[in-house]
Amino acid sequence: MIKLIKGLIITLSTALRSPVTGEYPMPEKRIPVKNKFMGFPALTYDFEIDEPFCTGCMVCIRNCPTSCMSANMKDNEKFTENKSSRKKIIDTFEINLGRCILCGICVDVCNFDAIEMSHEHERSKFERNANRVNLPELIKMGVKYQQKINWSPKQEKNRGTPKKPKTSNENNGNLT
Amino acid sequence: MITMNGKKMQFSNISTDINLDNLENQDSLDVIVNMGPQHPSTHGVFRLVLWIDGEIITKAEPHIGYLHRGSEKLCESELYSQVISLFDRIDYLANLNMELGFCAAVEKLMEIDIPDRAWYIRTILCELNRIASHLLFYGVFGLDAGAMTPVLYGFRDREKIQSVFESVTGARMMHNFIRIGGLKEDVGNDFKKDVTKLLSTLKTSIDECDELLSGNEVFLARTKGIGTIERQTALDYGLSGPTLRGSGIPEDIRISDPYGIYDRFDFKIPVGTVGDSWDRYYVRVEEMRQSISIIEQALAQMDEGPILGNVRRLIKPPKGEVYTRTETPRGDFGVFLVSDGSDKPYRVKVRAPSFSNLLALTKMLENSYVADSVVILGSLDIVMGEVDR
């Protein structure tokens, strides 16, 4: 009997504490996600050159355990005009977010910092295939994420700034 | 029902022959009751067929396979780096322990040296995961025994651990954080501070949880002497983990066959005395305290350094086979790995502790009350994802 009453006292003292829960649908009351949170993958955008980071190299597609992505690449016009260092650029990209298991392998294997796990996680849809997202949508998610955490590429070489012609090599030898 | 017609009664796929001529000579007839597959207390999809004589269970038969996802077979068509994300989903309450189980097997086969810092972080995360899993057990076991409140306390504290996981690994449950050869990335600068703060709150909340439920007279009456399994029977059934330790056998792979850096820590193995539901429950509560002490020691010993050993990105272990055992919250988790030298495993066999523990259920349920079956099942702390794989 004593222990029973002791338990009751614990419950009563808990009632006086501040709540530990957040209220989910309300934006101001919910608990924010952590900075490292892995939501759905999204493509990042290079504002300096005005093109996505992704070159369509397909490494992430081959490494995805659920094969939920597909992509096509094309020749980069900006490269021929010497405005960008990316020879090839992504043409179409589709991820079936309904199949994605949020493992983050695609982010790990990408050599161009072109894909990131965004903070996007609420994607309930009424239609069955509404979570097949295409390139503009993925970039929209990515840009939202980039702005939120003030993102910059992890490797400096992935910035798309075009390399100067070889003659002026002495001045910026360590640029790349 | 018996008098309607026929000599054979069909209850789903179990048939019983009832001889109507001898009906007068029999004291009573066993009634067959299906528990599950969607019974709320079965912790997953699990069907239990009970032969009941009045209120006493005379025989029990577990039916498994409802959550079978073919993980083992699926592993054969995935790269080694992809298999880790599948192992996350085998025991979905102790994901990091599962990842460690698989990575340890590949590392043993490839003979990779893991940097110390990686092992310390792995140990801290796995022990935190053990506490989280036991807290969930604490909550739902209280619920199984008829107490509503503990589940709220258990989840409250588990949530704190998961927040730390989220800031370290990026996910609350499916982390995919442990890599073959080390870790995915280093932890942030405030990891030590976060975990220390978490531990101090956990200490008080575990004491609070203990106080709330353990001594409760109603709870004691529901669990003491219920579902007893003796030492020898426990060994015969191949039980492991807290379920075995509840029967008084101090067997813990972290001590008897240490992997990683567990030999550097000083901790005790809590054991029960009689092997009833209460012992199995209390062993887990005590284990949470031991885990806290392990994490404290690990935090004190942890040093700066690299977090990934010398591994190539495409993992190709040499030809051969290996068996490793790790201690997960549910017991002895074994991974048998056969490699044919390619970048995909040839065969992965998982020895799941929940599976062996579940088989002892038939023994424990014999001659117990129907009302106790839920408590006994709850005290085994099974995860169906691991039983069926």
Ligand code: SF4
């Ligand atoms: S996201 Fe990265 S890995 Fe995937 S196609 Fe684009 S550049 Fe290649």
Ligand code: SF4
């Ligand atoms: S997170 Fe995993 S499942 Fe999702 S797209 Fe990337 S690799 Fe595929």
